[in-house]
Amino acid sequence: MSRIADIAAALAGYDPKALSVDGVQAFLAELVAPAILRERERVPLFEALGRVLAEDVVSPFNVPPHDxxxxxxxxxxxxxxxxxxxxxxxxxxxxxxxxxxxxxxxxxxxxxxxxxxxxxxxxxxxxxxxxxxxxxxxxxxxxxxxxxxxxxxxxFAGEDLRQGLPALLQGERLTPAGLGLLASLGQAEAPVLRRLRVAYFSTGDEILSLGEPPREGAVYDSNRYTVFGLLTRLGCQVVDLGMVRDDPAALADALTDAAERADAIITSGGVSVGEADHTRAVMKQLGDMAFWRVAMRPGRPMAVGLIPRSSAGDAHEGAAVLFGLPGNPVAVMVTFLAFVRPALLRLMGCNAANAAPPPMLRARSVAPIRKKPGRTEYQRGRVTCLPGALPEVRIAGNQGSGVLSSMVEGNGLVVLHHAQGSVAPGDEVDVMMFDGVV
Missing domain, CATH: 2.170.190.11 (Molybdopterin biosynthesis moea protein, domain 3.)
Structure with missing residues (x-):
């Protein structure tokens, strides 16, 4: 039995045609577990921001050293x-x-x-x-x-850090405060895991690369630049493979090349069941794949799996982890934030606390929001802070999955959970804030 099938068999209630958000997250946690990076290096502190510690850092002395x-x-x-x-x-x-x-x-x-x-x-x-x-x-x-x-x-001496005790733990991502803490210990370098290499490309005959003249029925490829920004913000080593046409041979070559060059692969578009969506068939031919209809909005179609590589690497026994995302721009961002980002953080070597999704902010909805139980919805919202009260959130712009401007207008995603129904004005909702993530 394939690894994908093994994971699916172990998950209670697994249904690839109606998989819950929680089910996707549980599946991905199992899929990436064997692929976590192990290769280490030491880098100067000025180059260590966002890197993942390869080992505990033990304080060689008390900080402060005296009362x-x-x-x-x-x-x-x-x-x-x-x-x-x-x-x-x-x-x-x-x-x-x-x-x-x-x-x-x-x-x-x-x-x-x-x-x-x-x-x-x-x-x-x-x-x-x-x-x-x-x-x-x-x-x-x-x-x-x-x-x-x-x-x-x-x-007191040792009030900040005690001699002989861990000051920072393996698997932590180094923040600005973490850099300062290492400097307070006299450490000029940080022991970190190498950067995760992630290859990505967009698919579709209807998309244009920047510099091409406009064409009727075609749109410029925004996903390539959005995904680049998301991966760069995450601290990954980005392998940009550009745009690939809806041609099976070209798609196979792109996926094979990506698997040789990267630990993980992200594609956008081509994972639905349309006649021109060859990506799905090529993925299935090349690797161990799962294709889902996720009970969420936006971002229903998604694929995940393993694409083997001929050369040995330090990830998943010679296979690259593949994330096949929808083609609509907002759906790409939502599925990345909900699923791909936590999985990549685990692949990078982050511990459970550092790989967890960002904490939700609790806010009151200014207006009603229509929602049927049975799927998770992510709506773009704008949060405003109020003195002495919970923040307020209002829906930001058109909520269509192709309307990228609403992601710019909003500062967070209003997360309406699977079993949740419609929201009345004044009801509290969860918001996944963009700051520091997008």
Whole structure:
């Protein structure tokens, strides 16, 4: 039995003619599991943004390396806060401590040390009073005893990172904060997995490449550039194979070439059952394939499978994972976000948390939305934040699957789940926000 058939047999309720969104996601999780990248390299931090860590990064020392002040003020022994009878504390200022330099010399319980943010806390001193609470007269500082408690405004050694413990985990994608964290550990390079190679092409005799003159009945290929943007934003190494005509031999050559050059392949168009849609037949001839009608809108037709390669690689036993997406521009984006993006993140080596779909934002619908239970719908919406209340969302523009302008107008997808019915004004809905994804 083929791997596709094995996965299908293990999924409860699997029906390729009416597969739920959850069923697609479960299927893809199984399909890509053996194909996760293993090949490693080390790259400078300036080149590591968005890369996936190949191993845990263990902190070689405490961060911060010493107890230090959380603000500008005066450090002192917090025990003196228990003793004042007048309601005020008066201490002798014994010197100044600056960040980046160590101060030496004995201090007594009645002393205070003027201290700057980040400066080392002297031995025996555990509290810092902010300078705005203080009155200074010569070498004496005075402040209200009830302005703070012992231990306030002190950062502890190892409060951020503890020596010997993981600072970042294998499978995490490096964010700007992650780069800064590695730099705080003195790491000039990051141990990462190589970039995932993804080949893609558009299909169809009705599409024009940029630079071709207009032709009646033809449209310019937008999917090629949309998919390029989505893959680049994801951090993939993109292999652009351009546009392929509806010719079986050309399609077979393109898929074979893509499998040799990439870990994954994305096509747009040609996965329905039209007479001119040769892509479906060629895919089936070349690889182990599944063809679905997904219970979703937009994006009903979809194909997934494995295209073998003759050369050995570090992905799925010499096969490239194929995602055959619909041809309509919005359907391409929706199926990519709902299915392909999480699968590619797993292929890249991301752990479960980093490969999960983006969190949903909860918002109130401004207007009614018609919806029948039995399929998942993704409608383009525009979310507006309101002070002291849930955000509001309104449907953005024409919701046709070929209307790409509504993806530009919207800032998220209103996700109407499989069992959900129509939405009334004021009802709460889930929104998959575009920021950082699209």
């Amino acid at each position: 230090n002040s959380a603000m500008d003020g005066f450090a002192f022994d917090g025990a003196v806060l228990d003793t004042p009878s007048s309601g005020f504390v008066s201490l002798r200022v014994a010197g100044t401590a600056f960040a980046g330099t160590a101060r030496h010399g004995a201090l007594t319980r009645g002393d205070a040390l003027k201290i700057m943010t980040g400066a080392v806390m002297p031995a025996g001193f555990d509290t810092v009073v902010p300078q705005e609470f203080c009155t200074v007269d010569g070498d004496t500082v005075r402040f209200p005893a009830n302005a703070l408690r012992p231990g306030d405004n002190r950062r």
